[in-house]
Amino acid sequence: AGGNGNGGEAKHVLRVAFNQDINHPQAQALTELSDKLSAATDGQYSLQLYTDETLGDQASTIEQVQSGTIDLSVVAGSLLENFEPDFAVVNLPYVYDSPEQQMKVLNDPQIMGDLYDAVLDDNIKVLTAYHGGVRNVYSSKGPVKEPADLKSQKIRVIGSDTNVEMMKLMGGIGTPMAQGEVYTAIQSGVLDGAENNELIYSTLSHDEIAPYYSYTKHLMMPDYLIASPKVWDGMDKETQETFTKLLSESVDTELDLFAKAVDKAKAESEKAGAKFNDADVDAFREATKPLIDSKVTTDRTKAIYDAIQKSRG
Amino acid sequence: MIDPLAITLVLVGGLIVLLAVGAPVSISIALPSAVAMFMILGVDNGAITSAQQMFRGANSFALLAIPFFVLAGVIMNNGGIAERLINFARVLVGRTPAPLTQTNVIANAIFGSVSGSAVATAAAVGSTMAPMQRREGYDRAFSAAANVASAPTGMLIPPSNTLIIYSLAAGGTSVGALFMAGYLPGILWAIACAAVVWVYARKHPELKGDPRPSFGVIFSTFVKALPSLGLIVVAIGGIVAGFFTPTEGAAIAVVYSLLLSFAYRSIHVRELPRILYDACRTSSIVIFLIAVSGIMGYVMAYARLPQLIADALFGWTDSKVVVLLIMMAILLVIGIPLDPTPAILIFVPIFLPIAISYGVDPVHFGIMMVFNLSIAVISPPSAPVLFVGAQVSEARLEPVIRHLMPFFIVLIGVLFIVVFVPEISLWLPQLLGLL
Amino acid sequence: MTAILNGLSRVLHAICVALFAALVLLVVWQVFTRLVLNDPSPWTEEAARFTFVWVSLIGIAIATGEKADVVMDFLVEKLPRSLQRVADIIAYLCTLTFALVVMVFGGLHQVTLAWTQTNPVLPFTQGQLYLALPISGFLLSLFLIVHIVGALSRAYVGHIPQEDEEAASL
Ligand code: NA
Numbered sequence: 075a076g077g078n079g080n081g082g083e084a085k086h087v088l089r090v091a092f093n094q095d096i097n098h099p100q101a102q103a104l105t106e107l108s109d110k111l112s113a114a115t116d117g118q119y120s121l122q123l124y125t126d127e128t129l130g131d132q133a134s135t136i137e138q139v140q141s142g143t144i145d146l147s148v149v150a151g152s153l154l155e156n157f158e159p160d161f162a163v164v165n166l167p168y169v170y171d172s173p174e175q176q177m178k179v180l181n182d183p184q185i186m187g188d189l190y191d192a193v194l195d196d197n198i199k200v201l202t203a204y205h206g207g208v209r210n211v212y213s214s215k216g217p218v219k220e221p222a223d224l225k226s227q228k229i230r231v232i233g234s235d236t237n238v239e240m241m242k243l244m245g246g247i248g249t250p251m252a253q254g255e256v257y258t259a260i261q262s263g264v265l266d267g268a269e270n271n272e273l274i275y276s277t278l279s280h281d282e283i284a285p286y287y288s289y290t291k292h293l294m295m296p297d298y299l300i301a302s303p304k305v306w307d308g309m310d311k312e313t314q315e316t317f318t319k320l321l322s323e324s325v326d327t328e329l330d331l332f333a334k335a336v337d338k339a340k341a342e343s344e345k346a347g348a349k350f351n352d353a354d355v356d357a358f359r360e361a362t363k364p365l366i367d368s369k370v371t372t373d374r375t376k377a378i379y380d381a382i383q384k385s386r387g
Numbered sequence: 388m389i390d391p392l393a394i395t396l397v398l399v400g401g402l403i404v405l406l407a408v409g410a411p412v413s414i415s416i417a418l419p420s421a422v423a424m425f426m427i428l429g430v431d432n433g434a435i436t437s438a439q440q441m442f443r444g445a446n447s448f449a450l451l452a453i454p455f456f457v458l459a460g461v462i463m464n465n466g467g468i469a470e471r472l473i474n475f476a477r478v479l480v481g482r483t484p485a486p487l488t489q490t491n492v493i494a495n496a497i498f499g500s501v502s503g504s505a506v507a508t509a510a511a512v513g514s515t516m517a518p519m520q521r522r523e524g525y526d527r528a529f530s531a532a533a534n535v536a537s538a539p540t541g542m543l544i545p546p547s548n549t550l551i552i553y554s555l556a557a558g559g560t561s562v563g564a565l566f567m568a569g570y571l572p573g574i575l576w577a578i579a580c581a582a583v584v585w586v587y588a589r590k591h592p593e594l595k596g597d598p599r600p601s602f603g604v605i606f607s608t609f610v611k612a613l614p615s616l617g618l619i620v621v622a623i624g625g626i627v628a629g630f631f632t633p634t635e636g637a638a639i640a641v642v643y644s645l646l647l648s649f650a651y652r653s654i655h656v657r658e659l660p661r662i663l664y665d666a667c668r669t670s671s672i673v674i675f676l677i678a679v680s681g682i683m684g685y686v687m688a689y690a691r692l693p694q695l696i697a698d699a700l701f702g703w704t705d706s707k708v709v710v711l712l713i714m715m716a717i718l719l720v721i722g723i724p725l726d727p728t729p730a731i732l733i734f735v736p737i738f739l740p741i742a743i744s745y746g747v748d749p750v751h752f753g754i755m756m757v758f759n760l761s762i763a764v765i766s767p768p769s770a771p772v773l774f775v776g777a778q779v780s781e782a783r784l785e786p787v788i789r790h791l792m793p794f795f796i797v798l799i800g801v802l803f804i805v806v807f808v809p810e811i812s813l814w815l816p817q818l819l820g821l822l
Numbered sequence: 823m824t825a826i827l828n829g830l831s832r833v834l835h836a837i838c839v840a841l842f843a844a845l846v847l848l849v850v851w852q853v854f855t856r857l858v859l860n861d862p863s864p865w866t867e868e869a870a871r872f873t874f875v876w877v878s879l880i881g882i883a884i885a886t887g888e889k890a891d892v893v894m895d896f897l898v899e900k901l902p903r904s905l906q907r908v909a910d911i912i913a914y915l916c917t918l919t920f921a922l923v924v925m926v927f928g929g930l931h932q933v934t935l936a937w938t939q940t941n942p943v944l945p946f947t948q949g950q951l952y953l954a955l956p957i958s959g960f961l962l963s964l965f966l967i968v969h970i971v972g973a974l975s976r977a978y979v980g981h982i983p984q985e986d987e988e989a990a991s992l
């Protein structure tokens with residue numbers, strides 16, 4: 075499924091681990107990136123995608139990038155917090171205005187360069203940030219329009235103190251659970267709902283068991299395309315420049331594809347019986363404020379947070 | 388450069404040679420996979436990647452159900468809980484020939500449908516049923532084989548994590564439709580096993596059914612079994628009612644059976660370390676096998692062996708029947724060393740688009756794949772279910788494998804029916820408007 | 823030598839039992855915090871998974887020490903005793919190679935690589951959690967060396983054909 079690249083001609087076929095299927099906007103953007111890269115380098119460089127988590131979950135692929143087993147991987151932003159806690163600042167609730175602003179900020183070396191360099195020690199080179207969707211709350215109980223609607227609802231969150239705390243502030247009970255168990259947990263009532271973007275909501279069929287999808291818009295966590303610094307340093311200057319330019323183009327491509335994919339996923343979920351509704355975003359933003367105050371404490375995180383706020387529309 | 392042929396030879400040849408010299412089955416998978424990894428990545432990176440994949444293979448919350456159910460089984464046996472439960476089941480279904488083995492098959496279908504894990508089912512039900520069957524003169528290898536063969540039923544009968552993983556790999560096929568589609572094939576699986584047991588029992592007149600019990604006997608057995616039935620109410624009921632997940636239910640079952648055993652005074656606190664240790668050893672052997680098969684899955688994916696196999700095999704035909712048969716044959720073989728989860732993640736993206744181009748419904752394809760991989764999880768030489776089944780029955784592997792053969796033949800026959808009669812899978816979801 | 827190994831085996835038993843008991847308690851606690859306290863614990867699942875990996879990896883070392891791992895020796899047991907000895911030693915050496923190269927060498931590499939990588943919810947670094955692999959590999963190697971010495975010794979009895987064993991255990 076995930077293969078591309080130019081077969082025999084390419085001298086450097088970079089192995090890219092990806093945890094979702096080939097139709098995902100990021101995989102599509104990477105496929106296009108590979109074609110352009112190959113054309114621009116006369117077939118010297120191309121990408122070979124290993125989709126569907128075949129090389130392991132994202133945490134494991136980071137380690138493979140570090141050891142040089144694979145060249146590139148797309149990983150969730152929260153995972154880099156394990157290497158440099160300051161990464162947390164860009165994963166906090168209600169930091170961004172829009173996906174466009176998020177991408178502008180996260181791919182601005184002035185703002186992010188220092189933070190990205192902080193993981194070079196760990197053999198991780200951040201090549202670019204991709205938009206990873208807007209996370210919203212969905213529930214089997216009913217629409218979630220304001221924090222009070224989440225009262226005593228158990229909502230699956232990413233397994234970290236920050237996410238549990240965030241859901242508490244939003245009015246619900248944040249419940250970490252392995253993604254593979256969530257469907258049956260909602261179906262049987264162990265959970266009342268979860269929070270994620272429209273693509274995951276539709277792909278995992280959660281629309282079948284938690285049909286109320288509310289636009290709380292609380293999180294916009296980026297995904298990063300990371301490489302082993304060795305791979306990057308192994309390219310000549312010219313290739314690096316070409317690659318950088320194409321990466322920047324692929325960010326826009328991905329943003330565009332993601333928006334289309336969201337529309338498609340939404341339509342499919344509606345067909346499966348899901349109902350989408352707006353929520354009082356300001357109330358939720360206000361409620362999660364204490365989390366931001368408690369997490370943005372170092373000089374670096376303050377500088378980044380301020381820069382992001384300044385760039386809001 | 389990666390030479391796929393050399394890698395295939397190392398994996399297959401290494402496995403055969405190591406098994407022949409009597410190396411542990413896990414090592415017969417692990418060492419050739421590691422060697423293949425060294426060939427691709429060099430020794431340094433190969434060793435570290437093998438280590439990573441091994442750790443990752445074992446590091447899963449769903450696998451936790453295995454040691455818990457093994458432990459619950461050991462406690463229930465020591466505590467007399469199991470015996471009370473089975474006596475009760477027996478007065479209900481005891482008139483068929485080989486009643487204890489039939490009870491095992493039915494219990495596996497019920498228990499497996501809730502736990503969703505073939506290994507956990509073989510462990511929990513088998514460790515309870517095997518000692519009783521042994522005491523009553525049943526052939527231990529045969530009863531182990533029946534337990535192993537019927538253990539995967541719950542991978543098809545919902546809820547099923549395996550089907551959820553398929554849905555994910557297939558890019559969002561409806562889980563609800565898959566769940567409904569799994570019912571009939573799952574029930575067919577259980578019926579197939581019961582039929583094999585029935586034929587066997589006809590040839591072994593000593594395993595005749597019990598006489599019809601009086602109402603008084605039924606009643607007193609039921610009363611005696613009440614606290615033990617509580618275990619089912621608490622563990623299975625708790626999962627169904629949404630108090631906890633199957634993995635958590637396994638831990639709750641441990642606690643409940645322990646408390647009950649203390650109440651019956653049939654287990655002393657002093658015996659606990661031994662009981663814990665027995666369960667730990669049995670489950671470690673299985674987990675180690677699952678962990679090292681992670682290395683093999685990675686090597687195959689990295690070297691793109693599945694794509695190469697598919698390209699080589701599908702090139703020469705455009706018959707839907709032949710293509711499906713080749714797919715089923717590949718999955719049956721590949722599923723033996725691989726766990727269903729990596730097998731699904733690796734093969735769905737390759738096979739599903741081809742199947743769809745021949746007009747196969749993705750829901751139907753998911754069911755045939757999971758049915759197929761369910762046969763693979765009980766296939767020797769490398770099957771966690773087989774290991775655990777033989778362990779809890781205290782039977783040696785070779786005779787169990789011999790007795791498994793008739794089950795295989797019948798189940799492969801049922802697989803054919805499931806593959807070529809889509810209605811078996813699709814009728815129920817269509818009836819409910821899910822397709 | 824044997825005394826030291828017996829002592830080691832007893833210590834490992836105790837560790838396994840303690841970790842296994844902790845594992846049950848962790849998952850029960852997870853249910854309790856969610857159902858009763860309505861405040862689900864964010865760390866229990868992660869803690870349970872790693873405890874489980876540790877129990878399993880130490881468990882496989884003891885199981886190997888007790889020769890409890892699953893083998894299919896129906897071919898080997900048909901061989902004369904002298905060849906059985908050769909087959910056994912080859913099998914032990916294969917396991918030893920895997921334990922040393924992948925589990926100890928590869929595992930230590932992995933530990934070093936992840937030594938400073940923090941875990942999102944546990945007070946250990948990822949590298950510390952990975953230590954289970956080299957430790958298990960080291961223990962496995964110890965037991966395997968003892969088995970190899972045993973296979974070379976005069977007390978080597980070879981494989982008992984299965985019929986005898988089944989009969990003996992009835
Ligand atoms: Na099931």
Ligand code: NA
Binds near residue numbers: 724763764769
């Ligand atoms: Na298998």
